[in-house]
Each structure stands twice: as structure tokens, then as C-alpha cells.
Amino acid sequence: MLTIGALAKRTGTKVQTIRYYETIGLMPPPQRTAGGQRRYDEAELDRLAFVRHGRQLGFSLEAIRELLDLADNPAQSCAEADSIAQRQLKQVEDRIARLQVLQVELKRMICDCSHHSVAQCRVLEVLRDHSECLTDHDNIGA
Amino acid sequence: MLTIGALAKRTGTKVQTIRYYETIGLMPPPQRTAGGQRRYDEAELDRLAFVRHGRQLGFSLEAIRELLDLADNPAQSCAEADSIAQRQLKQVEDRIARLQVLQVELKRMICDCSHHSVAQCRVLEVLRDHSECLTDHDNIGA
DNA sequence: ATAGACCCTTCAGCCACTAGAGGTTCAAGA
DNA sequence: TCTTGAACCTCTAGTGGCTGAAGGGTCTAT
16 A cells, blocks of 8 residues: 555655645545545556556646546547547647747847847847737637 | 737737736836726837736746846846846756657557547556556656 | 654645626717 | 617636545545
8 A cells, every 4th residue: 555655656646746636636545544634545546657657748627637538438439549648639739830930030039149238139139029019819828 | 009909909908918017027017098997108118018928938028028127128138138048048948848748648649549439548557557657756747 | 652754634836827706897879 | 869789897616537625434454
């Protein structure tokens, strides 16, 4: 039986995060000692590893929840798991594309700016200039 | 004089976001009509455009705040603006690299999984399997 | 028996917004 | 001048995915 700290160490998770997963119902309530401390078994370690690996791949907790449901009912077709992964891949590819646009623009900003005064600083100029704005006004934060 | 709605439209920002920027001190408190509505001029439009462009380039609001301070004091060297942009470029490049790793792994998951039953589903299998875990346990969320 | 490493709950905070409730003001048309 | 209704106002709460801290309790080795 693992303490929460041991489980945390073995999965590369913080203790608080494991408790957080429990409060949102992603991890089941584990056994407790007489004194009220959590004790975990191998099945729970597997489940947490699944969750963490999904997070590393960029899946949202909601997507992971769906995948866990699928894994719990293995009789169905895997088409749904496939489509969740497809959605995720598309998101990742979109993000890469957008970041590459930014990369180009940042490089252009930087290489033109070599320690002149702020007044002619290319970095600030580019940020100020509307005409050099990216046209995509949406989807900022992702 | 622009209403907040007009300003929002011209900068591709939501009205609430502009008010939010004001509460956190990123935008100055604007003039008000007798009835208490906000009215903006061109200088404020420029400032907001600067902020939004910075956001599109992935700068944090804190970084943008620093850049605005620099822009307000144009006598100094631009070395600092440069280094903010350098930091930002490095972050962007890190993100791209990590996303490309995920992209490869997701593609591998998907192309091996063509509508078999969940029991042999590659998507779920990959998520379950420790040995195929990414080694990088940190830096999940970014 | 005691030390101290670990665990518990609860609450607040992070970032960058976004949404909604419930009310007020403005500008254009009749 | 009056009325309509779109746009504005403040305030509060919620999002996702955690993280940190306060103020305690428990477990285990010595």
C-alpha cells in the first residue's frame, strides 16, 4: 500500500494535485488508515499514470475523463478514442503553426534591434505598428 | 471620442477585457461622460493595440507592462526590450519543440488504431503503458 | 515517549480573461 | 419631446489546472 507521497513520487505528480484529482472525481476516493490517511494500490497507480501521461500529451482533464470511461468499458469500438486523439492532434498542429508565425516575427524584431536607444527600438516599434499586426484577432491565448 | 464598444471593435478586443485591463492598471482610467460612460482617444487606442499585439505574440501581461514602461521612457537603451523579446522567443521555441514531440506520439497512436475494439485500442494502450511515457515529467501545462 | 517526517482539511491565489445579473445612459427616429 | 432599444455601467462568480499556506493530526523509528 502506497502513501500519497509515495504515489506522488512514482508518478511525478504533486501531492496536492492527486487530492485535487480526487475532489473533481478523476481519481476514486482511496482506502484510508484508521487515522484518516490515504492508501493507494497498484490499480490506482495505473489510473494516475494514465491521467498524467494524457496530460503530458496535452489532453484536457475532460478528454482524459472520456478516455478513462472508454477504458472502463472495453466492449465498444475504439472509434471514439480515436476521434479524441484526432481532435488533440489537430489542436497540437494548430498551435505549432501559430507559434511558428510568432517565432518568425520575434526573430525579425530581435535581429534588427542592437542596442540603439528605445526611441528607434524595433521591438517596441513592431508592437506599436498596426500595419505589421497579425491579422488573426481571435485565438490569442491558446 | 470612442465608446468602449467602438474601441473593442477596432482592436479586436472584448469590452470586458478592456475593463479588465483598466482594473489591473494596464490601461489608464479614461475620461467619462456625465452619465459615467467611458470615452477613449487615439492615444488610448494605440496603447490597447500595443497590448493586444503583444498578447498575440505570446507576451504575458507582465512582460507587456514592462515594455509599456520602456516605451514611456524612451531615453534608455533598448537592451532591456531586446532581452524581453529574447526570453519570449526562447519560450516560443521551447513550446514548439515540445509540441512537435507530442505531435509525433499522437500520430503514432492514431495511425495504428483503426476501429478495432477498445480492448486493443492503441490510443488507450499508449496512455496506459508506462514504458512509452515521455521522460519529461515537468513542464506539463505550458 | 518523543521527534520529525509526513499527512489531513480548508481556503485563497495564480493567469487572463469570460459570463451573467440587474440596472442606467445614450442617440436616433416618430 | 418622448420612446425605444442598443449599448453602457458595476459587481460577482466562474473557467482550467493546479499551487501554496495555515493550522493542525498521524505514523514510524529510535
